[in-house]
Amino acid sequence: MTIDQSLPSQRVSDLIDITAGEISREIFVDEAIHKQELENLFPRAWLFVGHASQVPNPGDYFSSWMGSDPVLLTRDDRGEIYVLLNSCRHRGMKVCRYDEGNTMQFTCPYHAWSYSIDGSLVDVPGDLHGVPHLKSAYQGQLEKAKWGLVRCPRVHNYKGLVFATWDEQAPDFLDYVGDFHWWLDNLADAFDGTEGGTEVFHGVLKWRIKSNWKFVSENFLGDTYHGASTHASVEAVGIGPGGKGKRRHGERQNQGGFSKGRMKTSFRLGHGASDNLDYELPYPEFAEPELTEYFEHAWNKRAEKLRAEGRPLGGRGPATMFPNMSFAAGFPRSILVAHPISPTETEVWRWFLVDKDAPDFVREWLRQYYMRYGGPAGMTEQDDMENWDYATNASRGVVARRYPYNYQQGLDREQPSELDRAVHSDHAIAGEVNARAFYRRWAEYVDNLSQQELTERAQVDERIDRIKERQAKSAAELEGQA
Amino acid sequence: MSTLTHEQGKPQLVNESGLSKPQLRELLADVSDFLYREADLLDERRYTEWLELLDDDYRYSVPLRMNVPFADVADNENTKLGAEVCWFDEPKSTVEFRVTQLMTGVHWAEEPVSRVSHLLTNLRLTRVDLPEVEISGRFLVYRNRVSDETDILVGRRRDVLRRAGDDWKVVRRTLLLDQSVLLAKNLSIFI
Incomplete structure (x- = not known):
């Protein structure tokens, strides 16, 4: 480990070693770094x-x-x-x-x-x-x-999602999000594909956690690895659309669980999603036939519209738009913002979305599902907070801070993507490629690179070159063997 | 059924059953004893026995509280039950889900188990229409877990109870938690 532990560090990028897949705990607990985040990151990002x-x-x-x-x-x-x-x-x-x-x-x-x-x-x-x-x-x-x-x-009002930045020099919103916009589209468009056909339920859940805000962003950015352990209890109960005992996101039993055919998507710009656009998971089967019928109709209408546009149907997250907006565009469909309070405290806000023209029975089903699923009273999210809080707590110690976190899943095993400056994980559940890219982008902002430098750095995604080198090498080896 | 939101201005007992004062005092003592026993079951994590005290049409509701101008309190201080996002607004079947989760042994938010005390006070009958009674009160729920993690949840509570043989069942529980931003990291316990 070559991370320089002497603080205050001149550059936070020295604390991020994405080649080795090691990140210092200091960035999750240190006061001075938190102040730099507030100064250099939040006022300059969307x-x-x-x-x-x-x-x-x-x-x-x-x-x-x-x-x-x-x-x-x-x-x-x-x-x-x-x-x-x-x-x-x-x-x-x-x-x-x-x-x-x-x-x-x-x-x-x-x-x-x-x-x-x-x-x-x-x-x-x-x-x-x-x-x-x-x-x-x-x-x-x-x-x-x-x-x-x-x-x-x-x-910038993107189909009802309102974003803002204090920085006059920041890139235009559409350049800031890049091809990650497909995930925002799926969030903002109605279940039947109607553009911007969503609104939020009245009532924003707001709660304080004793955790660094980046734990929250990272969790939704592509950490599907935590699900099996963290959410074992809610999966054992089964609170999903299918009724008692059925999977909480509503995957159908013949779909091979939640992971078959899925890859994570990581953008050079720092955004990340737990899935890819070609991962076309249909809407769930419900215990109530009228809901199944409603959502089947919506799925078919959306499929027809998107196919005509040459657009795949996947890309529903969970995902994080750099730096602190997370969301899922399926079951549930919800937005989360992790507001930084201190290095070890965060105020989390959660909004829930619904189609503007959803009939009452759909609206009420979703409302019930959202409340039992997410937020501090939600049976899924309760267990996340326990982990984020005590991970933050146990990383504050003098000795603990000497040892970095491990981000080595899928290192040098990234897969190519058709999306602009993006790569995929090689595994559906494991894979920390999204987090590595997130923290690299984070360090570039926190180290206060100019907007011009930030744009230039992200002009090229050298991970794509490494994939090509790797592919060429293995092709040559195959040829050698032949 | 009115909700807590509309309680303001109606402090008087509605005595539909025409009970005498001594009968009302006895009823209040009986109902209070029931609620204290119920709180003990929760705090002792005897969830299976506790669930038996909830009637089949039980509904558990905790709306969000918002910062609103004085003039808007009646209409907008709380999110609307049955229509908007609340901390809880659910039927007994969802409460049963939560109990199942608490008993899995891998529900990390409550493993190791928290130490919880439900305190009830200011109890008074607000409506007597036998076999149902409505009782208003204040709650203080104290939770301590692991070492220094401590939450104090305080607010108003209204219960509707229904006679069931010699005892009672809870039909409706609505709580107004006195926080707009929840200062506890989660609500993995029943308030």
Whole structure:
């Protein structure tokens, strides 16, 4: 192990040895590194803020977080979506402490500076509108246009999924996600393939865990290896669509379990998914015939649409969009964000999606399934938190920190992909290729490479070259034997 | 059946059965004793016996709490049972799933088992319509596990009980947990 353990390290990339498949525990517990993440990663990456269906009408808002900063997702009088820093420009008071609501004006409780999202009153929604004693206190000199709520300069509404970044220099959203967008499409499109045909259930699960946020991202990024042990108890019960005793994701019994034909997909840009687009797992069979019928119809309609577009039907995750948005686009269909609080504390938020035009019986079945499956009360996720928390806890010790974690599954066994700058695992369940790519990208951001350098580094995926070299070598060996 | 959400402004007992004050006092003592016994079964992890105290149409509900303006409390402070995302809003069959999971011995969230105490207080009858009674109270659920991991869950609770022979069965349990962001890492115990 060549990782330099002397801290503070100049570069976090020194703590990541993806060639050897070793990553220092420091990146999961160290205060200084956490601060670097907050400074260099979160304000420069595209982050999931909320769903457009949470703010359907003018004046609607939803309180969210981007890294260390509270923000408001708002809709103005013309229907445009904005992301505003939730902190008064005068003394920093959080101008809105409600989780959601409707208002055309945020008035700070401290000194009553007020900010409007009504375009007829201010130039740009979020601008400063009212200031008590404006004339006498500031002799009329206060430049109101300069002191509006800080606006997030880049916001992208992708089929209802609202993302934002603070960095003007960041790449366009579509370049940031690359071919990983197919997974976002499956998340945002309806079960029958209708584009953007989803909304979120009202109610976001929010809970605190004593774990580093990266455990959460990594878990959904492609760690299917944990399922058999971590989720042994829920699988023993069987809480899936098929009824008691049936698999929790709804795989049919003749499909060889959850893994047959599956490969993980790892992007040079850091995103990762537990499956591949050609892994076409049909919707489940339900205990209730009317649900089977509904979802069979949806599957057939989607298959027809996607086949006509030349698009495979797979790509439902679980997956993580770098750095901290995770989701699954099947059973269940849900979004998770791991908000960093400290190196050893994270606030997790979970949203659940449903087709906008789903009939009541489908809506209610999904709601019941989601609640028994996910979140802190969910029979699956409960056991994840136990592992993340106590893994973080037992990695804090002075001696423990001297020993890296092992990320050697599938090392130098990556498989080629037709997707842009992506490779696959060679195993359906094992394989840590996604995590290795995630942490490499993480280190590039945290080491504060410029956006230009970040783009240049990810221009080429040298893993693809190594696959080609390996293939050429084995072809030559075969020829030699012949 | 009204839910806790709409309890405000209706503090009076609704005495449909026309019981006298001494009869109501005796009823409250009887019902309280039942709830304390039930809490003991849970805290002693005697889940099979505990499940027998839940009637077949049992429903267990814990909505999410949200930060809302004073004027919106009645309408929006809690997510809506039966329609929106809640911590729990489920029938007895799902509760049975949870019990099965707790008894597998590989449910890591509760292995090693937590130390749990259910405290009940402020108990009062809010509706008597025999064979059913509705009882309102406060709960404090203390959980300690492994070493220093400690959770304190506090809030309001409303139960509907139904006469079953000499004893009672729980028909409905609705809890309002006084947290919007859950400060416990999970809810792997029954509140």
